[in-house]
Amino acid sequence: MDETGRLDWKAEGGPGPIQRTVLHDTIVSHLRDMIIEGILEPGMRLHEGQLGERLGVSRTPLREAIKFLASEGLVELTPSRGASVKRFSGKDVEDMLIVLRTLEELAGKLACQLGSDAEIAEVRALHDEMVRCYRVGDRLQYYKLNQAIHTAIVRLTQNSSLSEMHHMLQTRLKRIRFIGHEGPEKWAAAVAEHEEMIAALEARDGSRLSRILGRHLVNAWERVRDVV
Amino acid sequence: MDETGRLDWKAEGGPGPIQRTVLHDTIVSHLRDMIIEGILEPGMRLHEGQLGERLGVSRTPLREAIKFLASEGLVELTPSRGASVKRFSGKDVEDMLIVLRTLEELAGKLACQLGSDAEIAEVRALHDEMVRCYRVGDRLQYYKLNQAIHTAIVRLTQNSSLSEMHHMLQTRLKRIRFIGHEGPEKWAAAVAEHEEMIAALEARDGSRLSRILGRHLVNAWERVRDVV
DNA sequence: ATGTAAAATTCTGTATACAGAATACTTGAT
DNA sequence: ATCAAGTATTCTGTATACAGAATTTTACAT
Numbered sequence: 001m002d003e004t005g006r007l008d009w010k011a012e013g014g015p016g017p018i019q020r021t022v023l024h025d026t027i028v029s030h031l032r033d034m035i036i037e038g039i040l041e042p043g044m045r046l047h048e049g050q051l052g053e054r055l056g057v058s059r060t061p062l063r064e065a066i067k068f069l070a071s072e073g074l075v076e077l078t079p080s081r082g083a084s085v086k087r088f089s090g091k092d093v094e095d096m097l098i099v100l101r102t103l104e105e106l107a108g109k110l111a112c113q114l115g116s117d118a119e120i121a122e123v124r125a126l127h128d129e130m131v132r133c134y135r136v137g138d139r140l141q142y143y144k145l146n147q148a149i150h151t152a153i154v155r156l157t158q159n160s161s162l163s164e165m166h167h168m169l170q171t172r173l174k175r176i177r178f179i180g181h182e183g184p185e186k187w188a189a190a191v192a193e194h195e196e197m198i199a200a201l202e203a204r205d206g207s208r209l210s211r212i213l214g215r216h217l218v219n220a221w222e223r224v225r226d227v228v
Numbered sequence: 229m230d231e232t233g234r235l236d237w238k239a240e241g242g243p244g245p246i247q248r249t250v251l252h253d254t255i256v257s258h259l260r261d262m263i264i265e266g267i268l269e270p271g272m273r274l275h276e277g278q279l280g281e282r283l284g285v286s287r288t289p290l291r292e293a294i295k296f297l298a299s300e301g302l303v304e305l306t307p308s309r310g311a312s313v314k315r316f317s318g319k320d321v322e323d324m325l326i327v328l329r330t331l332e333e334l335a336g337k338l339a340c341q342l343g344s345d346a347e348i349a350e351v352r353a354l355h356d357e358m359v360r361c362y363r364v365g366d367r368l369q370y371y372k373l374n375q376a377i378h379t380a381i382v383r384l385t386q387n388s389s390l391s392e393m394h395h396m397l398q399t400r401l402k403r404i405r406f407i408g409h410e411g412p413e414k415w416a417a418a419v420a421e422h423e424e425m426i427a428a429l430e431a432r433d434g435s436r437l438s439r440i441l442g443r444h445l446v447n448a449w450e451r452v453r454d455v456v
Numbered sequence: 457a458t459g460t461a462a463a464a465t466t467c468t469g470t471a472t473a474c475a476g477a478a479t480a481c482t483t484g485a486t
Numbered sequence: 487a488t489c490a491a492g493t494a495t496t497c498t499g500t501a502t503a504c505a506g507a508a509t510t511t512t513a514c515a516t
Contacts, residue, residue, distance in 0.1 A: 022307045022469090023469075023470080024295070024305070024469085047497080048497075048498070049496085049497070049498095057470080057471095058470060058471045058472075059471085059472090059498090060288065060469085060470055060471065060472090061469075061470060061471090063292055063498090063499090064291055064292050064295045065295070067252070067292045067293070067295045067296045067299075068295045068296065068298065068299045069299070070296065070299075071295075071296045071297070071298075071299035071300050072299050073392070077252070079250045079498095079499095080476090080477055080478065080497090080498065080499080081477090081478075081497090081498075082497075082498060082499095092388060092389070095387040095388050095389040095390065096389045098334075098338075098387060098389070098390070099331070099334070099387065099389045099390050099393060102330055102331070102334045103327070103330070106326075106327070106330045110326075159323040159326060159327065160320060160323055161320070161323040161324040161326070161327045161397070162323065162326070162327050164301070165327060165393055165396075168393075169389070250499090251499075251500080252499085275467080276467075276468070277466085277467070277468095285500080285501095286500060286501045286502075287468090287501085287502090288499085288500055288501065288502090289499075289500060289501090291468090291469090307468095307469095308467090308468065308469080308506090308507055308508065309467090309468075309507090309508075310467075310468060310469095
């Protein structure tokens with residue numbers, strides 16, 4: 001997003017294969033980001049007119065993007081009253097985490113069976129980089145790599161459905177985790193858990209990885225619980 | 229859907245509370261049905277012009293509905309080339325079933341803990357009705373009740389996220405199962421499994437229910453495997 | 457007959473226009 | 487000052503209009 005907030009899609013940056021950028025996708029991901037980052041707060045109404053003007057698009061594609069996000073669960077539609085950013089209760093978050101935990105446990109088992117050595121090495125690389133960010137204290141980058149690692153482990157399962165469901169829950173929870181800044185000792189604990197995860201993955205110990213992922217998620221919830 | 233296929237939404241049928249029917253929802257569910265029932269075949273392109281005319285709506289709300297379904301995973305968007313009914317490979321279906329199985333196993337455990345006696349009685353009622361349909365040989369009604377039972381068990385968990393994910397997978401798989409007509413002996417086996425399920429639920433034996441649900445799904449897959 | 461290039465058509469993507477619902481504002485009564 | 491009713495405005499929902507991409511058809515050469 002540039003300073004004005006306007007979308008400059010189809011700005012064909014330099015050479016390379018002509019990549020077809022589609023306005024729809026651009027709007028969707030921008031809105032998603034705005035929701036996740038809290039620029040659009042929970043419960044806030046998505047004003048078609050002003051939001052469209054801000055993004056520099058007309059209402060038609062904007063509305064389509066909103067419908068898309070509604071199906072994704074980030075936005076709520078109310079008849080004759082448009083759309084608003086979906087508000088999650090503590091119970092909602094807890095529910096999501098229960099499901100996410102189950103999915104990650106499954107992913108852990110499958111990843112150890114199906115992941116290639118090269119792929120596992122890639123996850124390890126992400127992990128090492130994350131640890132580096134932890135040492136330096138780069139919270140944002142740490143956070144992103146953390147997500148990337150979980151996503152990568154899920155991807156090892158080669159199960160598109162699992163990836164999709166996981167991604168959906170992760171997206172919804174991003175907004176929460178984005179807020180949840182942990183203290184130093186909790187942060188250290190989280191890193192230690194990740195250390196265990198990678199070890200289990202490299203040992204291809206599915207049930208251990210599964211267990212750690214489950215525990216990790218429960219702990220993550222404990223760590224941010226107060227914020228929600 | 230009436231004979232012509234046109235949507236007669238906001239046709240306020242008789243008295244009762246004025247129910248706000250929204251065109252968007254109507255289009256979405258109609259398209260969903262058309263996809264599930266195979267009226268719109270996998271891979272088939274969703275022609276905005278003719279589809280809109282057939283439903284009696286303009287392209288604008290139709291496109292919004294299509295975007296919604298795309299996010300739901302029933303429809304695939306291709307830039308400058310519109311939308312088409314998503315085609316699932318055998319691997320896709322298998323992937324979905326793996327996830328669905330995990331979710332149902334989780335649901336089984338939670339349902340036994342959280343379901344009230346009254347709710348469990350309702351599931352039993354659905355089951356009895358389903359068995360009646362089996363005896364009479366009413367396949368369609370049997371099929372619907374079958375789905376309803378699984379949905380009901382998931383609902384017992386009071387976990388909105390779980391319900392949603394389950395519903396999404398179930399919707400996608402409906403198209404498959406709709407095709408999968410089993411022979412008499414396989415059908416009998418499926419009914420027997422359901423019998424066990426209800427028994428476990430009434431005994432509130434979570435791990436047993438979980439196990440049965442898992443097995444049931446694996447068997448269901450075996451039963452329709454050849455069709456996909 | 458077959459393959460290719462150009463023209464014509466069809467279809468998608470986006471913007472605008474218009475109607476009706478919801479909301480905000482004004483006015484008047486108490 | 488407070489509240490109600492009526493009016494004005496804003497906003498959503500749907501249809502239509504227009505531009506450009508993709509496809510099909512046609513015309514022509516080999």
